[in-house]
Amino acid sequence: MKSEVKLIDNDGKRLDGRKPDELRKIKIEAGVLHRADGSCYLEWGGNKILAAVYGPREAIPRHTQDPLKAIVNARYNMAAFSVEDRKRPGPDRRSREISKVISEALEKIVLTEKFPRATIDVNIEVLDAEAGTRCAGLTAAGVALADAGIPMKDIPVACAAGKIEGQIVLDLGKEEDNLGDADLPVAIAPRNGEILLLQMDGHLTLEEFDRTLDMAINGCHIVSDLQKKAIMEKYQSVLEVE
Amino acid sequence: MTVVPSIKRDYLSKLAKQGKRADGRKFDEFRKIEVETGVVSKAEGSARVKIGNTQVLVGIKMDVGEPYPDSPESGVLTTAAELIPLASPDFEAGPPREDAIELARVVDRGVRESEVVELEKLCLEPGEKVWIIFIDIHILDHDGNLFDAASLATLAALFTAKVPAERFELGEDYPLPLQEPPVSCTSVKFNGVVVLDPSLDEEEIAEVRLTVATDKKGDIRAMQKGLNGSFTKEEIKKIIKASIDNGREIREMLYKSIGK
Amino acid sequence: MPEEKREIVIPSQFLGDARKDKAGRGTFIENGKIYSERLGILSKKSEYINVVPLKGRYDPIEEDFVIGIVEEALASSWLVDINAPYPALLHVNEVPWDVEFGDTEKYLNHGDSIMAKVLQVDVSKKLQITLNDRNLYKIKGGHIIYVEPSKVPRIIGRKGSMISLLKKYTRCRIFVGQNGRIWIDGDDEGIARVLYAIRKIEDEALSFGLTNRMETFLKKDAKDVR
Numbered sequence: 001m002k003s004e005v006k007l008i009d010n011d012g013k014r015l016d017g018r019k020p021d022e023l024r025k026i027k028i029e030a031g032v033l034h035r036a037d038g039s040c041y042l043e044w045g046g047n048k049i050l051a052a053v054y055g056p057r058e059a060i061p062r063h064t065q066d067p068l069k070a071i072v073n074a075r076y077n078m079a080a081f082s083v084e085d086r087k088r089p090g091p092d093r094r095s096r097e098i099s100k101v102i103s104e105a106l107e108k109i110v111l112t113e114k115f116p117r118a119t120i121d122v123n124i125e126v127l128d129a130e131a132g133t134r135c136a137g138l139t140a141a142g143v144a145l146a147d148a149g150i151p152m153k154d155i156p157v158a159c160a161a162g163k164i165e166g167q168i169v170l171d172l173g174k175e176e177d178n179l180g181d182a183d184l185p186v187a188i189a190p191r192n193g194e195i196l197l198l199q200m201d202g203h204l205t206l207e208e209f210d211r212t213l214d215m216a217i218n219g220c221h222i223v224s225d226l227q228k229k230a231i232m233e234k235y236q237s238v239l240e241v242e
Numbered sequence: 243m244t245v246v247p248s249i250k251r252d253y254l255s256k257l258a259k260q261g262k263r264a265d266g267r268k269f270d271e272f273r274k275i276e277v278e279t280g281v282v283s284k285a286e287g288s289a290r291v292k293i294g295n296t297q298v299l300v301g302i303k304m305d306v307g308e309p310y311p312d313s314p315e316s317g318v319l320t321t322a323a324e325l326i327p328l329a330s331p332d333f334e335a336g337p338p339r340e341d342a343i344e345l346a347r348v349v350d351r352g353v354r355e356s357e358v359v360e361l362e363k364l365c366l367e368p369g370e371k372v373w374i375i376f377i378d379i380h381i382l383d384h385d386g387n388l389f390d391a392a393s394l395a396t397l398a399a400l401f402t403a404k405v406p407a408e409r410f411e412l413g414e415d416y417p418l419p420l421q422e423p424p425v426s427c428t429s430v431k432f433n434g435v436v437v438l439d440p441s442l443d444e445e446e447i448a449e450v451r452l453t454v455a456t457d458k459k460g461d462i463r464a465m466q467k468g469l470n471g472s473f474t475k476e477e478i479k480k481i482i483k484a485s486i487d488n489g490r491e492i493r494e495m496l497y498k499s500i501g502k
Numbered sequence: 503m504p505e506e507k508r509e510i511v512i513p514s515q516f517l518g519d520a521r522k523d524k525a526g527r528g529t530f531i532e533n534g535k536i537y538s539e540r541l542g543i544l545s546k547k548s549e550y551i552n553v554v555p556l557k558g559r560y561d562p563i564e565e566d567f568v569i570g571i572v573e574e575a576l577a578s579s580w581l582v583d584i585n586a587p588y589p590a591l592l593h594v595n596e597v598p599w600d601v602e603f604g605d606t607e608k609y610l611n612h613g614d615s616i617m618a619k620v621l622q623v624d625v626s627k628k629l630q631i632t633l634n635d636r637n638l639y640k641i642k643g644g645h646i647i648y649v650e651p652s653k654v655p656r657i658i659g660r661k662g663s664m665i666s667l668l669k670k671y672t673r674c675r676i677f678v679g680q681n682g683r684i685w686i687d688g689d690d691e692g693i694a695r696v697l698y699a700i701r702k703i704e705d706e707a708l709s710f711g712l713t714n715r716m717e718t719f720l721k722k723d724a725k726d727v728r
Contacts, residue, residue, distance in 0.1 A: 033297070033328070033329075033382065033383045034295035034297075034383050034385055035295075035329060035330050035331065035383055035384055035385065036328065036383075037557070037558075037559065038557065046283060046284075048281075048282065050328060050382060051328075052327075052328040052329075054327070054331050055559070055587070056559055056587040057331070057559070057587050058587055058588050058589065067626050068626075075327065075335055077326065079282075079299075079301060079324075079378065079380050080301065080303065080322065080324075080376065080378040081282055081284065081285040081288065081301025081302065081303050081376075081378050081380075082282065082284055082285075082301070083284055084284055085305075086303035086305065086376050086378075089322055089324055089338075089378065090337065091335075111530070111539060114561075115587055115627065116625075116626045116627050117587075117588065117626060117627060118587040118588070118627075121327065123326065123327050123328040125326060125328055125380070125382075127281075127282055127299065127301075127380070128281075128282045128283055128284050128285075129284060130284075146512055146513050146540075146541050147541065147557065148557060148558065149540055149541055149542075149555050149556065149557030149558025149559070149652070150540070150558070151513070151528075151539040151540045152513040152514070152539065152540070153513070153514065153530065153532075153537075153539070154513060154514040155512065155513050155514055189514075190514070191514045191537075192532075228512060231512050231541065232510060232512070235510050235541070235556060235708075236510060244583070245571045245572070245573050245583050245612065245613060246613065247571045247613055247614075247615045247646050248613035248614060248615070249615050249641060249642075249643070249644060249645065249646050249685075250645065250646055251613070252643075253644070253645040253646075253693075256690075257690070260690070262690075
């Protein structure tokens with residue numbers, strides 16, 4: 001179905017006024033919950049995400065325990081009121097798939113061998129959704145893990161890029177996600193650029209894929225700086241008393 | 243489940259017998275309450291309430307659908323609660339357990355029985371089409387007294403909600419038709435001492451719990467007893483009085499936060 | 503006293519070259535470079551680069567003194583919660599009482615608190631604790647609170663300086679478990695003041711001059727009460 005909406009004009013300006021390589025506005029806050037071992041509240045465009053980490057703690061039931069390392073158990077969930085048409089509470093197939101790919105991404109950088117038979121539970125709640133929730137969720141999870149004092153090789157971060165009306169752009173917004181030609185969410189370990197999560201849907205030539213991947217990875221690095229700033233802000237303030 | 247050391251139980255009871263609570267509050271005193279509305283843009287109405295460290299987020303979504311067969315000219319109201327694993331090390335992922343169901347039903351009764359939402363004004367076509375209101379309670383941080391935080395957040399969300407008529411091409415958006423709100427206050431008893439707005443520590447050793455919803459006139463609109471202990475008639479009367487007094491103050495705070 | 507520079511580091515932060523410095527606690531080496539593995543405070547001691555954790559669950563080490571809460575009495579042992587990712591096992595051979603098989607409930611039950619020592623942590627983190635020591639016993643009376651395990655060194659203070667202050671000005675008995683659980687016993691006034699002081703130390707743990715400030719505060723607080 002051909003849409004009437006023009007996603008990007010001749011000057012490269014997108015529907016929300018952004019340039020092709022511009023991120024939506026991001027706000028990150030670490031350590032926002034009282035009970036959780038680590039937590040993070042993140043706003044990314046219209047997305048509002050709350051992530052909380054509990055662990056390492058004993059993995060129950062016993063048969064799920066791995067005698068050599070900890071299990072990283074990420075659970076991505078969308079609140080019923082987070083989308084335009086109310087979503088029935090509970091995990092659906094999409095949430096379970098996203099939970100799985102996020103768990104796998106996190107497992108790679110958490111030093112799991114330090115906690116055999118334990119589990120590290122990562123809860124990602126989408127409170128307000130606007131395209132790119134899995135990237136926002138994983139990014140929030142990275143901050144929550146650091147805030148919980150979990151030993152890691154790196155702080156994972158995610159960002160997506162895609163193609164709209166033939167142009168490669170960074171961080172697809174809602175209409176761009178619905179009407180665009182391709183979407184490529186990527187998560188990396190920023191220190192050495194290892195790719196932890198990669199999914200693609202749409203249509204890209206090999207050359208377009210290269211450019212899109214590069215753009216997404218650049219976006220990841222920008223967001224990574226914001227994660228680190230948020231963590232330092234939270235703990236720096238404790239250094240200065242008097 | 244985390245084990246509560248008997249020493250802590252004894253210490254809290256000892257303090258209580260001397261008229262003190264661990265956090266210094268009076269027996270009929272609430273913790274600091276904060277109300278923030280309009281926090282979820284996709285929801286028709288939303289509110290985040292903090293009571294002490296307890297945090298609850300409520301979102302209101304609306305849809306058009308069929309009425310219940312026994313009330314063909316009335317809008318539909320349905321309440322659900324999720325004790326998401328985010329909020330406490332003791333909450334597990336999975337279908338709602340009895341606590342979540344009880345919470346949803348108690349909040350629902352408080353809203354429904356007080357008729358705070360004028361459901362008869364939400365009928366579009368008698369017997370065919372009415373507005374359906376979904377109240378979704380999302381617990382974010384559990385530090386005791388989820389009932390009152392959830393009830394207050396529900397009211398704040400309802401009072402700032404807009405019926406999404408435009409989206410359904412039924413005219414302009416307008417606020418929900420509402421009446422005076424009931425306010426819920428919860429108390430627990432442990433070792434013969436009754437306290438209002440239990441903290442998590444106090445809830446962990448509570449033997450019995452009573453939630454009382456009162457209206458502007460000081461009349462009782464809903465009550466729920468929980469846990470397997472018991473109350474004397476005197477204790478219940480005292481709880482009702484504390485609920486009416488605190489209910490008044492909380493109602494003022496609610497009006498202020500919704501800009502009334 | 504050496505000038506303490508408190509630098510906060512985060513996971514993946516580059517700390518030094520493995521050829522010049524030695525990688526200590528809380529760090530890992532990759533391609534000859536030393537990185538922090540967690541959120542913590544950088545601490546350089548005799549060529550070792552360490553990261554002292556700022557947050558995190560208790561990680562049991564043999565010989566640690568801990569406060570445990572009994573979860574379950576089994577036939578010839580007890581399962582004890584010591585605030586680690588795993589419950590600890592206390593065997594009947596490791597208590598000062600002569601316990602008959604099946605009689606464990608007579609001595610320790612669900613909810614009882616004990617001052618114990620970590621006896622053994624094996625390779626898969628199976629934990630054993632012991633009560634066989636003059637200083638270890640079942641706790642009676644008082645109050646138990648919880649602090650972040652990473653704050654415990656601050657509450658104890660260098661060579662016990664902070665905890666001595668607390669005991670002196672409140673006349674309370676205080677036992678600080680490495681696992682973040684603290685037991686306090688004394689009169690109600692004293693316990694309340696210790697609680698307040700500990701929360702203050704928790705909040706200001708990273709700041710400088712805390713010990714002196716706490717001494718001033720406790721002195722004044724003690725005077726006001728009398």
